[in-house]
Ligand code: GLV
Ligand code: MN
């Protein structure tokens with residue numbers, strides 16, 4: 001096939017969307033709030049195990065050699081004309097948040113698979129080998145640390161530390177990997193690709209509002225997660241005068257208000273974002289002062305120095321609140337990633353591929369965490385963003401991208417994979 005014909009190859013959009021639907025049926029649930037079907041496929045749950053087996057079978061049916069590493073990352077390899085060269089890798093994740101949609105992560109994995117299926121259909125062999133993959137627990141919802149599998153593969157998180165993480169029920173990552181049959185035998189950290197490229201839904205409103213077909217992702221903002229255990233004293237809601245209380249619920253509320261004030265103040269940059277996503281009071285009764293609260297704080301900031309300042313100011317505020325309200329606050333950092341800048345040559349390759357296909361595109365910074373940011377420490381890496389309807393909503397069952405939007409992203413991925421594997 002000529003270079004020109006390769007540049008014009010098109011994926012099979014119906015097959016891509018059918019695969020997204022079929023995987024999306026695993027862990028599907030009816031979300032009453034949104035009145036649509038959502039996806040609940042928490043990392044290393046039985047549903048994740050079923051999703052993994054389906055995708056692994058598809059990898060094998062596409063003629064790929066599948067290997068699972070010691071943290072459950074699943075790689076599928078396709079030969080290149082020059083087997084001595086490092087491969088081009090593409091992938092993402094198939095675990096979801098408890099109230100997820102069909103596209104977050106799945107588009108990148110099934111899109112990479114669709115690229116391979118398309119190359120197979122047309123008998124195309126690339127110069128470099130190709131690897132497509134899904135990585136363990138990108139979401140971090142169950143075991144508390146996001147990008148877990150790719151972070152272990154990239155050497156940022158030690159394997160034993162990852163194995164020892166537990167969910168709320170005390171179940172350990174290693175045991176759960178074993179129970180779903182994905183405790184693999186490939187040592188972690190062996191993979192050193194030539195380049196990594198990942199397609200993902202934007203998960204925000206920018207592309208759709210500005211009528212872009214595609215985003216060329218410049219990097220990912222910093223993420224800081226902490227888990228707070230706030231301990232006061234449970235007591236009678238009616239019989240305990242206000243000045244006698246040690247109310248852990250009030251402390252959580254004050255911290256939640258504070259992080260929102262920090263964002264609004266502009267003191268930590270215009271882009272700081274903050275969320276208290278977990279607030280579990282105990283005992284959780286109408287007439288009992290909460291004696292204990294488990295809460296989480298998620299801070300995002302594209303500027304690392306602003307992030308550090310926000311973290312240390314929040315530490316100081318937590319100490320103040322503890323002393324003012326007579327509670328103790330145990331704060332554990334569960335995830336921390338600095339802002340990441342993606343490789344310019346890979347960004348340029350994405351832009352060139354999108355332009356060649358006549359797709360209106362812009363550079364954009366990722367708001368969410370992604371596996372690509374871990375691979376960026378191993379090899380040149382960048383991402384392609386696909387817009388979403390409903391203001392690009394994500395981590396919600398209302399997450400939705402059209403077949404055309406998905407096809408634009410995956411056709412661009414196809415072109416980029418070809419140019420990275422055939423070029424220098
Ligand atoms: C992970 O996907 C995150 O951004 O929370
Ligand atoms: Mn994702």
Ligand code: MN
Nearest residue numbers: 097104139395
């Ligand atoms: Mn996600």
